[in-house]
Amino acid sequence: DGGITQSPKYLFRKEGQNVTLSCEQNLNHDAMYWYRQDPGQGLRLIYYSQIVNDFQKGDIAEGYSVSREKKESFPLTVTSAQKNPTAFYLCASSPQGAGNQPQHFGDGTRLSIL
């Protein structure tokens, strides 16, 4: 079955530590996204990529970094510069990132601070 796999499901970060969230898709999609979800707020876009080796900042990119070395993979690093990292992180993909294409989501990673 095709889909998006996010790991780990739960992650804990110590102060001053960088952590990396994994996102892998086998849907052969070109576009991939990272969102942050906080209670009572809509999904907010962190970074997106429409093609391998290229990515763009979203609305809340500060304190985060990404890479897109392979079509299937779009890992997100939450750096120590992100002062409020506790949230539910969602990865998504779509065929070419067009508005008439649905986004396919993984089941998220919940990040907490120790």
Next chain:
Amino acid sequence: SQKIEQNSEALNIQEGKTATLTCNYTNYSPAYLQWYRQDPGRGPVFLLLIRENEKEKRKERLKVTFDTTLKQSLFHITASQPADSATYLCALWDYGQNFVFGPGTRLSVLP
């Protein structure tokens, strides 16, 4: 400023009734509007898409309307069931921008 709102944080209805959820937006000109369902601890799942030049779209017990004059989309679930209980998100796509998601409405269908 640009804003997307969903009518209420939570909605309770009786099984068998029609649930109506509202999505309003300000200072966007969306070409497409999508609705997603999200269960606790899971990622959103796509339900329906409607284009700016479409008034209504149906899929089984689901119906979406899109009024660009009112800047509003309505999402209806007819003959609702307890299994329909979830959070429903609207998302709009405007030219030159990425998807923007509303905060969601948590629907509870009571038996």
